[in-house]
Every structure is written in structure tokens, then in C-alpha cells.
Amino acid sequence: MKQALLLALSTWLAVPAAADIVVATAIIRANSIIEPSAVGLKRGDVAGVHSDLNSVIGLEARKAIYPGRPVRLSDVGAPxxxxxxxxxxxxxxxxxxxxxxxxxxxxxxxxxxxxxxxxxxxxxxxxxxxxxxxxxxxxx
Structure with missing residues (x-):
């Protein structure tokens, strides 16, 4: 019983928690400033991506980001x-x-x-x- 409980607990803890992630809603070209209409939120569990729209809007895209793709931390930077x-x-x-x-x-x-x-x-x-x-x- 104790082993079954530990196995169930470890399986439950190993599941990544879904959270909101920032994704592109339109093509964002490299070296362009990210507009509010070009990004949105989506449920997901991808590591190394932005989770707040305000942290992305107004920054510059370092590379092209296509619709539906998460906006990674390294994809954007200061203008x-x-x-x-x-x-x-x-x-x-x-x-x-x-x-x-x-x-x-x-x-x-x-x-x-x-x-x-x-x-x-x-x-x-x-x-x-x-x-x-x-x-x-x-x-x-």
C-alpha cells in the first residue's frame, strides 16, 4: 500500500503544470517591434517561453516568429x-x-x-x- 501511494504521488508530481504561454497570432518578422495584435495567450507547458503579454509587447523580434508558435525568451530583446x-x-x-x-x-x-x-x-x-x-x- 505504501509503495503504491509513493508511485501514485511520484507520477502526479512528474506531470508538468499547464500555464498560459505567449504565442504569435500573426507572422512577426525579424527586427520588427511586437505589436499587441501580433501575440496572444494559449494554455501550454513549454519551458523557456514568455508567459505575460506585457513582457513581450514593445520588444523587438530577433528572428521570424510564425503564428501559433510560442515566443521564446531568446526570440525577443530590447529594440x-x-x-x-x-x-x-x-x-x-x-x-x-x-x-x-x-x-x-x-x-x-x-x-x-x-x-x-x-x-x-x-x-x-x-x-x-x-x-x-x-x-x-x-x-x-
């Missing part, structure tokens, strides 16, 4: 402030000393995301974080 090959201001700030120069971005990136940039003066490639104004903060 890009910097485009590939764009000239950006590089800022280095340490102990009150601020150095600014120009660089060329090597990818697209949004606020707070890491970005590889080629320093136009030295031709070296560095990585920094995109700031809200589109400039890149380089740390040592």
Missing part, C-alpha cells in the same frame, strides 16, 4: 538603438576621466546589450555596453 556598420561614440570613463572617440558597430544591439565595436583610430575591436543615447560604454 535596437545601433545598427550594424553605424558610427557610434565610444565612451571610456574611469576615476573622473572621460575619453570619447568614434567606432564602427559590428552588429545590431539594443540598450544594455553588449556590442562589439571597431575603434576607428586604432582599428582594434573592443566590446562595450549600449547606453540609452546609442553611445557605447567601454570598460577596462
Amino acid at each position: 535596437a538603438l545601433v545598427e550594424r556598420n553605424q558610427i557610434v561614440t565610444l565612451k571610456y570613463n574611469t576615476s573622473g576621466l572621460v575619453i570619447e572617440t568614434e567606432g564602427r558597430s559590428l552588429a545590431r544591439a539594443g540598450e544594455g546589450e553588449p556590442l562589439r565595436v571597431m575603434n576607428l583610430s586604432s582599428r582594434s575591436t573592443i566590446t562595450g555596453k549600449v547606453l540609452p543615447d546609442g553611445s557605447v560604454l567601454v570598460s577596462n
Whole structure:
């Protein structure tokens, strides 16, 4: 009796719980901003997907998402402030000393995301974080 109860309990605990997940209701093209009409909620038990519409609306699709497909955490991100090959201001700030120069971005990136940039003066490639104004903060 005790073994049967433990088996029943372990079987019950192993069943994933269904919850609301965010799915695309229309084709969402890569690099486009997600509109409220393009997503909806559906019952499901998929791991690694968004479960709140408000956490997706206004973000940028990193790849194409087709109708009925769940919106994965890696499928969306902050809207890009910097485009590939764009000239950006590089800022280095340490102990009150601020150095600014120009660089060329090597990818697209949004606020707070890491970005590889080629320093136009030295031709070296560095990585920094995109700031809200589109400039890149380089740390040592």
C-alpha cells in the first residue's frame, strides 16, 4: 500500500503544470517591434517561453516568429538603438576621466546589450555596453 501511494504521488508530481504561454497570432518578422495584435495567450507547458503579454509587447523580434508558435525568451530583446556598420561614440570613463572617440558597430544591439565595436583610430575591436543615447560604454 505504501509503495503504491509513493508511485501514485511520484507520477502526479512528474506531470508538468499547464500555464498560459505567449504565442504569435500573426507572422512577426525579424527586427520588427511586437505589436499587441501580433501575440496572444494559449494554455501550454513549454519551458523557456514568455508567459505575460506585457513582457513581450514593445520588444523587438530577433528572428521570424510564425503564428501559433510560442515566443521564446531568446526570440525577443530590447529594440535596437545601433545598427550594424553605424558610427557610434565610444565612451571610456574611469576615476573622473572621460575619453570619447568614434567606432564602427559590428552588429545590431539594443540598450544594455553588449556590442562589439571597431575603434576607428586604432582599428582594434573592443566590446562595450549600449547606453540609452546609442553611445557605447567601454570598460577596462
